[in-house]
Amino acid sequence: MDTRADNQVRPPARADAAAELGWLAIDAENCPVRRTLDVVGEKWSLLILRDAVNGVRRFDDFRRHVGMSDAVLSDRLRKLTASGLLETRPYREPGARSRLEYRVTAKGWELWPVLLALKQFGDRHHGDPAGLMLEIRHTDCGAPVHVTVACADGHTHLTHRDVTVRPGPAARPLADPEH
Amino acid sequence: MDTRADNQVRPPARADAAAELGWLAIDAENCPVRRTLDVVGEKWSLLILRDAVNGVRRFDDFRRHVGMSDAVLSDRLRKLTASGLLETRPYREPGARSRLEYRVTAKGWELWPVLLALKQFGDRHHGDPAGLMLEIRHTDCGAPVHVTVACADGHTHLTHRDVTVRPGPAARPLADPEH
Numbered sequence: 001m002d003t004r005a006d007n008q009v010r011p012p013a014r015a016d017a018a019a020e021l022g023w024l025a026i027d028a029e030n031c032p033v034r035r036t037l038d039v040v041g042e043k044w045s046l047l048i049l050r051d052a053v054n055g056v057r058r059f060d061d062f063r064r065h066v067g068m069s070d071a072v073l074s075d076r077l078r079k080l081t082a083s084g085l086l087e088t089r090p091y092r093e094p095g096a097r098s099r100l101e102y103r104v105t106a107k108g109w110e111l112w113p114v115l116l117a118l119k120q121f122g123d124r125h126h127g128d129p130a131g132l133m134l135e136i137r138h139t140d141c142g143a144p145v146h147v148t149v150a151c152a153d154g155h156t157h158l159t160h161r162d163v164t165v166r167p168g169p170a171a172r173p174l175a176d177p178e179h
Numbered sequence: 180m181d182t183r184a185d186n187q188v189r190p191p192a193r194a195d196a197a198a199e200l201g202w203l204a205i206d207a208e209n210c211p212v213r214r215t216l217d218v219v220g221e222k223w224s225l226l227i228l229r230d231a232v233n234g235v236r237r238f239d240d241f242r243r244h245v246g247m248s249d250a251v252l253s254d255r256l257r258k259l260t261a262s263g264l265l266e267t268r269p270y271r272e273p274g275a276r277s278r279l280e281y282r283v284t285a286k287g288w289e290l291w292p293v294l295l296a297l298k299q300f301g302d303r304h305h306g307d308p309a310g311l312m313l314e315i316r317h318t319d320c321g322a323p324v325h326v327t328v329a330c331a332d333g334h335t336h337l338t339h340r341d342v343t344v345r346p347g348p349a350a351r352p353l354a355d356p357e358h
Contacts, residue, residue, distance in 0.1 A: 053339065054344065065353075107304065109338075109339060110299075110300050110303065110304075111296075111300055112328075112338075112339050113292075113296040113299070113326050113327075113328060114293060114296040114297055114300065116296075116328060117290075117292040117293040117295075117296050117326070118293055120289075120292070121289050121290055121293065124289065125286065125289070127349070128349030129349075130347075130348045130349040131347050131348035131349050132347030132348065132349055133346070133347055133349040133350050134344055134345070134346060134347055134350065135344075135345055135346075135347040136342050136343070136344050137330070137342060137343050137345070138330035138332065138334055138337060138341060138342060138343075139341055139342060139343045140334070140341070141330060141332045141334060143330040143331040143332035143334070144330065144331050145328055145329070145330050145331075145337060145342050146328070146329060146330075146331070147292045147296070147326055147327070147328055147329075148292075148326070148327060148328075148329050148335075149291075149292060149295060149324055149325070149326055149327075150324070150325060150326075150327050150329075150335065151316070151317035151320060151322040151323065151324050151325075152322040152323050152324075152325070153317065153320045153322035155317055155319070155320060155322070156327075156329065156335065158317060158324060159288075159291075160232065160288060160291050162317060162318055162319070163315050163316060163317060163318060163324050164315070164316050164317075164318045165233065165313055165314070165315050166313070166314055166315075166316070167312070167313060167314075168309075168310050168311030168312055168313055168314040169309045169310035169311065170306070170307030170308075170309040170310050170311055170312040171312050171313065174244075
């Protein structure tokens, strides 16, 4: 059986309705990105980024909404900031001391396609029976948005069967292959 | 400073030349996917998938090429197989006992855009000075391939500034928000 035949990257299904909840009011338990990362990898850093691209900025909000310990959150925020994916800005609430909030940098936004691709997979394979948890639409035309593979000459919806992979100039031989 | 202004998803740069090395002959140390996952998450599962989509099938080849312990590799292969991302098939070399090899399923191929998006980010931000380690081109036209965000009505190269995110029908309120 050749399992490559069904590799078309499909757009997510349309959702029928959208309740107007703020992001912080939504239970993230059934988030498809989270479920996908439960399968394919350590998840905290990408879940923090997921929240950050959805507008979460403050430590306590990350902690509560993502659902993680102070220690792990502090560690991951430090690494994300050191990597230039998040940047800090001071803020001060009336009567309180100055604190830091976290914002996605231009470099951090470049991981948006990774998050969307994880969401797309999660929507298809770990979705909620009720439909999408978040729907993302093109603001101008209202059509649902998806991640696709395209080439520089404008051909879209490419699958792995449409491409040729070759070593580039940075490909070097293994120094000490075992055989 | 609004850091959202520079969020264009750009195609990777063209590489000038490509040495004809097989995948197993290449040192994966400078793989941009690996470097990206060193920053944003636990990496072994996606690195196994990276190798699998590049044609690696056998336990010893994964172990040697990805560079991981038997125990971690066994655990991750078991999880990837149980999740339906890889499937096993028996093979037997002359004079040896039957063993299992691992192949990417149709479901597993649906994570290809995740791997490409990680590669795209890594190529831009953790690339080798020599250029690309792997170049991926559209076979029909030869143009380099990239991951892009598009809508169902055919508008491409969308950024996060072009979309509207709304809760879908599976968005439920947090059961017990702390305030």
